[in-house]
Amino acid sequence: MGKIDDYKNHIMAILNDHAQYHSAIGQVDNQIVIDEERGHYHWVKVGWYGLERICGSVIHIDIIGDKIWIQRDGTEDGVAYELLERGIPKTDIVLAYHPPYKRTDHGFALGY
Secondary structure (H helix, E strand, O other): OOOHHHHHHHHHHHHHHHHHHOOOEEEEEEEEEEEEEEEEEEEEEEEEEOEEEEEEEEEEEEEEOOOOEEEEOOOOHHHHHHHOOOOOHHEEEEEEOHHHHHHHHHOOOOOO
16 A cells, blocks of 8 residues: 555544534534545535525535645644554645645745
8 A cells, every 4th residue: 555545544544533523503514525536535514404405514524645634724733634643754744724834834844
C-alpha cells in the first residue's frame, strides 16, 4: 500500500469517527460523501432543526498531488492534529482554509 492509499484510509477513519456521533438537537443526519476517484472526502450534516434547514460540510478534505488539503474543518480540536497523531507529517498537510499568505505561520505545507 502506498502513501496516498494510507492517507485515504486515515481520512476515511477520521470521518467515520466523527460521523458516528449524532446531533442531540433536531433531526440531523450525518453523511459521509466520498469521491475517491477525484480525491474528495466530506462529512456533511443534513436535516432540520425546528424550521431551519441544516445542510453543510463539517469536514472537507481533498487529496491533491501527494498532499492532504483540509478545505473545511468544523471540528473542535482540528483534523490536522488528528492526522498528525496518525503519523502524517506536517509537510504533507495543507491548511487550505487559510489564505496562502497565512499558511507560513503554522509549519504545515504551503500548497503552492
